[in-house]
């Protein structure tokens with residue numbers, strides 16, 4: 001039996017794996033897609049200690065290699081069920097069922113959708129939730145990005161390097177993201193700010209052709225011609241598998257403190273699915289380290 005199963009191989013999961021394996025715990029990591037999670041698709045990371053500038057892909061690959069090198073087993077399996085009960089603890093995937101002593105939940109979070117008709121219909125045909133993945137398809141074209149957090153600000157700068165005009169559409173006139181990033185956006189000649197505004201529809205027959213924008217202050221509607229609409233309006237924690245099994249807040253974040261304890265002994269929460277004040281790669285890694293230590297204590301190691 002494994003000492004610990006880590007659900008998810010983003011920075012929190014990989015750092016848990018590094019600490020757990022290094023502490024001699026028999027460690028198994030399940031990841032349904034690719035190592036790195038959200039970080040893996042970050043174009044450029046410039047606030048992870050030791051790296052002035054690194055791509056998310058590169059950093060994720062290094063973390064994955066590090067964890068494997070220390071003996072953690074990382075496998076591509078999709079988790080279908082997490083049984084958290086002491087005495088009946090297991091993780092069931094699309095390939096099998098794995099009994100385990102402790103579990104570290106590190107499934108992260110996914111991008112929120114706007115909920116528009118055109119958003120669903122034109123997904124993959126100009127509607128995108130990942131500027132790094134899809135920005136290159138719109139080289140030299142006009143595009144828009146929706147949101148006012150760090151993701152939207154970073155993505156706007158990234159897109160401005162590739163595209164022609166980038167319309168940054170945000171529902172307020174102040175940004176939620178870092179002041180320095182907001183300043184860089186304001187100074188960027190290729191980014192046009194469309195503030196106090198929401199996208200009320202994404203239009204196009206076969207591909208995105210325009211977005212309808214509504215000013216929230218005076219109700220005025222306008223149409224902006226764009227070839228792509230990138231959406232970066234926040235995250236939803238991936239906690240559906242543990243709903244009703246451990247305490248979550250109303251938005252679905254796991255209610256666990258800095259010790260990562262979920263309220264169910266032997267089950268820990270690390271990274272973006274935990275309710276906390278700052279969602280960063282470095283804080284996800286910190287959670288991972290703490291969770292691995294707590295899992296070790298729980299397993300008596």
Ligand code: NAP
Pocket residue numbers: 047114146147148149150151152154171172175176177198232233234235278279280
């Ligand atoms: P976020 O910080 O939650 O920002 C979401 C943005 O979308 C907000 O500006 C919000 O507006 C807007 N929004 C939410 N729902 C909307 C809707 N239905 N329609 C229109 N706009 C909507 O999300 P994020 O930018 O994805 O970042 C997630 C976390 O990762 C944050 O903690 C962030 O700091 C972190 N992150 C950090 C970095 C970095 O350190 N370099 C990079 C990327 C992300 P309001 O502001 O009006 O609420």
